[in-house]
Amino acid sequence: xxxxxxxxxxxxxxxxxxxxxxxxxxxxxxxxxxxxxxxxxxxxxxxxxxxxxxxxxxxxxxxxxxxxxxxxxxxxxxxxxxxxxxxxxxxxxxxxxxxxxxxxxxxxxxxxxxxxxxxxxxxxxxxxxxxxxxxxxxxxxxxxxxxxxxxxxxxxxxxxxxxxxxxxxxxxxxxxxxxxxxxxxxxxxxxxxxxxxxxxxxxxxxxxxxxxxxxxxxxxxxxxxxxxxxxxxxxxxxxxxxxxxxxxxxxxxxxxxxxxxxxxxxxxxxxxxxxxxxxxxxxxxxxxxxxxxxxxxxxxxxxxxxxxxxxxxxxxxxxxxxxxxxxxxxxxxxxxxxxxxxxxxxxxxxxxxxxxxxxxxxxxxxxxxxxxxxxxxxxxxxxxxxxxxxxxxxxxxxxxxxxxxxxxxxxxxxxxxxxxxxxxxxxxxxxxxxxxxxxxxxxxxxxxxxxxxxxxxxxxxxxxxxxxxxxxxxxxxxxxxxxxxxxxxxxxxxxxxxxxxxxxxxxxxxxxx
Amino acid sequence: xxxxxxxxxxxxxxxxxxxxxxxxxxxxxxxxxxxxxxxxxxxxxxxxxxxxxxxxxxxxxxxxxxxxxxxxxxxxxxxxxxxxxxxxxxxxxxxxxxxxxxxxxxxxxxxxxxxxxxxxxxxxxxxxxxxxxxxxxxxxxxxxxxxxxxxxxxxxxxxxxxxxxxxxxxxxxxxxxxxxxxxxxxxxxxxxxxxxxxxxxxxxxxxxxxxxxxxxxxxxxxxxxxxxxxxxxxxxxxxxxxxxxxxxxxxxxxxxxxxxxxxxxxxxxxxxxxxxxxxxxxxxxxxxxxxxxxxxxxxxxxxxxxxxxxxxxxxxxxxxxxxxxxxxxxxxxxxxxxxxxxxxxxxxxxxxxxxxxxxxxxxxxxxxxxxxxxxxxxxxxxxxxxxxxxxxxxxxxxxxxxxxxxxxxxxxxxxxxxxxxxxxxxxxxxxxxxxxxxxxxxxxxxxxxxxxxxxxxxxxxxxxxxxxxxxxxxxxx
Numbered sequence: 001x002x003x004x005x006x007x008x009x010x011x012x013x014x015x016x017x018x019x020x021x022x023x024x025x026x027x028x029x030x031x032x033x034x035x036x037x038x039x040x041x042x043x044x045x046x047x048x049x050x051x052x053x054x055x056x057x058x059x060x061x062x063x064x065x066x067x068x069x070x071x072x073x074x075x076x077x078x079x080x081x082x083x084x085x086x087x088x089x090x091x092x093x094x095x096x097x098x099x100x101x102x103x104x105x106x107x108x109x110x111x112x113x114x115x116x117x118x119x120x121x122x123x124x125x126x127x128x129x130x131x132x133x134x135x136x137x138x139x140x141x142x143x144x145x146x147x148x149x150x151x152x153x154x155x156x157x158x159x160x161x162x163x164x165x166x167x168x169x170x171x172x173x174x175x176x177x178x179x180x181x182x183x184x185x186x187x188x189x190x191x192x193x194x195x196x197x198x199x200x201x202x203x204x205x206x207x208x209x210x211x212x213x214x215x216x217x218x219x220x221x222x223x224x225x226x227x228x229x230x231x232x233x234x235x236x237x238x239x240x241x242x243x244x245x246x247x248x249x250x251x252x253x254x255x256x257x258x259x260x261x262x263x264x265x266x267x268x269x270x271x272x273x274x275x276x277x278x279x280x281x282x283x284x285x286x287x288x289x290x291x292x293x294x295x296x297x298x299x300x301x302x303x304x305x306x307x308x309x310x311x312x313x314x315x316x317x318x319x320x321x322x323x324x325x326x327x328x329x330x331x332x333x334x335x336x337x338x339x340x341x342x343x344x345x346x347x348x349x350x351x352x353x354x355x356x357x358x359x360x361x362x363x364x365x366x367x368x369x370x371x372x373x374x375x376x377x378x379x380x381x382x383x384x385x386x387x388x389x390x391x392x393x394x395x396x397x398x399x400x401x402x403x404x405x406x407x408x409x410x411x412x413x414x415x416x417x418x419x420x421x422x423x424x425x426x427x428x429x430x431x432x433x434x435x436x437x438x439x440x441x442x443x444x445x446x447x448x449x450x451x452x453x454x455x456x457x458x459x460x461x462x463x464x465x466x467x468x469x470x471x472x473x474x475x476x477x478x479x480x481x482x483x484x485x486x487x488x489x490x491x492x493x494x495x496x497x498x499x500x501x502x503x504x505x506x507x508x509x510x511x512x513x
Numbered sequence: 514x515x516x517x518x519x520x521x522x523x524x525x526x527x528x529x530x531x532x533x534x535x536x537x538x539x540x541x542x543x544x545x546x547x548x549x550x551x552x553x554x555x556x557x558x559x560x561x562x563x564x565x566x567x568x569x570x571x572x573x574x575x576x577x578x579x580x581x582x583x584x585x586x587x588x589x590x591x592x593x594x595x596x597x598x599x600x601x602x603x604x605x606x607x608x609x610x611x612x613x614x615x616x617x618x619x620x621x622x623x624x625x626x627x628x629x630x631x632x633x634x635x636x637x638x639x640x641x642x643x644x645x646x647x648x649x650x651x652x653x654x655x656x657x658x659x660x661x662x663x664x665x666x667x668x669x670x671x672x673x674x675x676x677x678x679x680x681x682x683x684x685x686x687x688x689x690x691x692x693x694x695x696x697x698x699x700x701x702x703x704x705x706x707x708x709x710x711x712x713x714x715x716x717x718x719x720x721x722x723x724x725x726x727x728x729x730x731x732x733x734x735x736x737x738x739x740x741x742x743x744x745x746x747x748x749x750x751x752x753x754x755x756x757x758x759x760x761x762x763x764x765x766x767x768x769x770x771x772x773x774x775x776x777x778x779x780x781x782x783x784x785x786x787x788x789x790x791x792x793x794x795x796x797x798x799x800x801x802x803x804x805x806x807x808x809x810x811x812x813x814x815x816x817x818x819x820x821x822x823x824x825x826x827x828x829x830x831x832x833x834x835x836x837x838x839x840x841x842x843x844x845x846x847x848x849x850x851x852x853x854x855x856x857x858x859x860x861x862x863x864x865x866x867x868x869x870x871x872x873x874x875x876x877x878x879x880x881x882x883x884x885x886x887x888x889x890x891x892x893x894x895x896x897x898x899x900x901x902x903x904x905x906x907x908x909x910x911x912x913x914x915x916x917x918x919x920x921x922x923x924x925x926x927x928x929x930x931x932x933x934x935x936x937x938x939x940x941x942x943x944x945x946x947x948x949x950x951x952x953x954x955x956x957x958x959x960x961x962x963x964x965x966x967x968x969x970x971x972x973x974x975x976x977x978x979x980x981x982x983x984x985x986x987x988x989x990x
Binding site for chain 2: 071072073074075112140141142144145147148151152155156168171172175176179180183184186187190191193194197
């Protein structure tokens, strides 16, 4: 029942925020903050009480919490929610970034506050649903549903670009990309369901049943096509390079809270989807597909990093750096070793922290300078108190300096992948050089160099300092002591690894962390 | 007696039409006419239950009362009720006689109910004309408006041409087989095989019915008629009229297995594919909401044709579910347009700029339209998603990958213009012209109908099990 609460809390909170607008500007903000804090507290409570270090029974999923009820009996569709270490980490992340998103838009959003928070909270509710749903129909339901409020967030509260309507164009592009690819996933899901129907005579969208069908009943060719349907949907959201067109625009036009949600959690739903559905459902096809995925990952790392170097808009730069980071995630996922998969989890968390940090900083700069063009910045180190130092820390984290969470994640991914794909690791490591370049560009262009003006700008207020230092503390904590995180996701990742390697020759080296 | 009970909905609607006519002749009273109409329609709706107890039953060689006809009858009656309620608010401001609108509406509804129970080409033609003739009058009801007059005349001329095709097709079929009832026709067709004259006859009938469903390439009238006609009449045309024709086409294709013929089959498939893509592509750049909804309805009937093409497995169920979701959504979307244009005063408020920033003036009305747009686009949490799910599921089940690809591509294109409408509603800048619903719209009958429709669309989107059960029950009888 607690799982249902986790999903419902943001939805109900959102409706309350909408209605609370009639009492003034502050109530919606406080309600939204309270809702997300409650959500976070609940997740942490679940984390505290559950035991996630258990080794999985090999090949079977072991859910720590589970809840199911009939929904559409005609097709055997159930409301089936389940939680394991991976989804727990993701939901905790969602709760945390939800709090951040509410806090960082405290002053930024001044129009139609209630409706803004309705959308914000519904996105978070949808994302929590994605992380908990185990029935494939339910998963798809949430997957598509969370796009609508995100669309509104970008289209209505986004920053208009130089030429008129670009925020609406960006939002529409985002929506069409993700929705169309989602329909491909629906086709793939249905293909699987009807294969199951042909084999057993029953309709079911259940994860376990379909996994059984996918591994035993499908012809390799069919499995390949269905896997591709899932992969494309996740690849668009992640984004993997040829399908990334929506991301820079969406980020550049979105309000800060929207960027934080996009980079912090929406992109992670894609990686989660791969780990939870694409790989376990189609292990053989995924193995066969791994070389292509590795290639796309490397392409993403370099493409994102090189384009990041050439950006003038601070948020676009961070957006392209996200593409680069997601390249590492993709490589880690398809390497199939437990070490790399653990690295993927850490890297997702780390990227969520560092990218949201950088987006929040861009938002704060925008509030003070009313521009995000780095050519108009420069020399800000002396003009703003506090912010440049914090920015330096987040840039360092994004670069992957030892001691930060990103370092742990990237190191584990590369180390884990080396055993199976040494050359991929060698090439991908080159991405670090580019990461250093664009990270230093940020510092150089924004904070150093000659100042454009001498008037000091307002320093950070208490809200901003608490928010940034808290985030920074988390980056460092995960960077220095990733143990709890790794323990929590261990069982789930072992499971994925086991599924991936089951079909392989036994010569495959077993990794132990 | 059982036959009379089985036909009671039709009889009640016809009786109401006569009563309304006599009332108008006796004394013109707008509210009284409207009330009588609504009472009659509600009675007919209740009488569907009586009919259900008799089903399935062949009533004379012309009619049959079974699950399909009751299903269609209920949808038509619900749509007619909505049109009557919406029309009441709309026509309040109209000059000239207003009462005859209800008379026309009732006659058209009777035609629709008769059409869904036809199992004979004679009753098909007769009831199709009974459905269409009053529509000419309804579409041109506000004839002082140039657009409405144009819509009425255009629909009349093209509809007559389509009826001619239909008749010619029937004549060819009769000449070759000597049968006019669907079952006999089906057997004769199956026995005759791929005779050229029979195929020509089937093709001509398809043209006639395809015109009513505005299937590409017989769709050219749709946008102009939708745009020009008064909103309640367009609502009826888009919902009840199309449902009736689709159901009779479904019955025809089910009982006459001419679709087994490969040539005819692939023709239908190509039409479906072209219709869904063309409808969506043409809608992309429209600046008028009613016109846009017209093109969108073309696309939706393209999706529905997929169910007719496949015609096995889940097909009937899919068509039923999709029709329910389509009717509810269309009624809701047109309902909002009607409310904004009520009471009648010149051309309808359907240009997109009329809707700019509507959210900040009429949040609930906007919420309704947003839900309808999302439902048309097939986004989860709305009934439209369930319909879209069924269509894709049907295509995947039958492994018709081209059609599935068409549905996916069509939906992706469709998103663009549905989103355009949606975001217009929320844009803060004030529009150049303001047309607004009356301030007490939510307390009036039309407003209640629209709100109820929105609630229903969301409810069925979240919990579709009752709808699925009902449609399956109807499809099984």
